Amino acid sequence: EMAGEYPDVVIACFGGGSNFSGISFPFLRHKLKENKNIRVIAAEPASCPKLxxxxxxxxxxxxxxxxxxxxxxxxxxxxxxxxxxxxxxxx
Incomplete structure (x- = not known):
């Protein structure tokens, strides 16, 4: 908001979920409620590929x-x- 820009893509690590949800859920809300064009990508470690x-x-x-x-x-x-x-x- 301070930069006056909006991301096209948000990438966050996914393990327990709190980091991923903390960064992505506000943008997912914008996508669902305001029809914003944004991709949200979860990155998981190769050692724990639960997704x-x-x-x-x-x-x-x-x-x-x-x-x-x-x-x-x-x-x-x-x-x-x-x-x-x-x-x-x-x-």
């Missing part, structure tokens, strides 16, 4: 199975991705 390889079914939102069953794309609540080496990262 492209997951199954849409009821599953727990946590690994322990404490949450209610929710409909979602899932690799299974007990799925664990392969370990990575992040030795050069400083955080």
């Amino acid at each position: 492209t390889r997951g199954v849409f079914q009821y599953d727990f939102g946590d690994e322990a199975g404490y949450t209610p069953l929710l409909p979602m794309f899932t690799l299974g609540h007990n799925f664990a991705p392969s370990n990575i080496h992040a030795g050069g990262l400083r955080y």
Whole structure:
């Protein structure tokens, strides 16, 4: 808004969903309510491809199975991705 521009495309990472929904939902609202021409793209990590390889079914939102069953794309609540080496990262 400050720049006086409107994006053609919004790309956000998709994991748990909060980052993706936080950036994309306001633009999706504009698309649905105001007929804005915008593309919204979810980018997922290759190690956890729940949108492209997951199954849409009821599953727990946590690994322990404490949450209610929710409909979602899932690799299974007990799925664990392969370990990575992040030795050069400083955080």
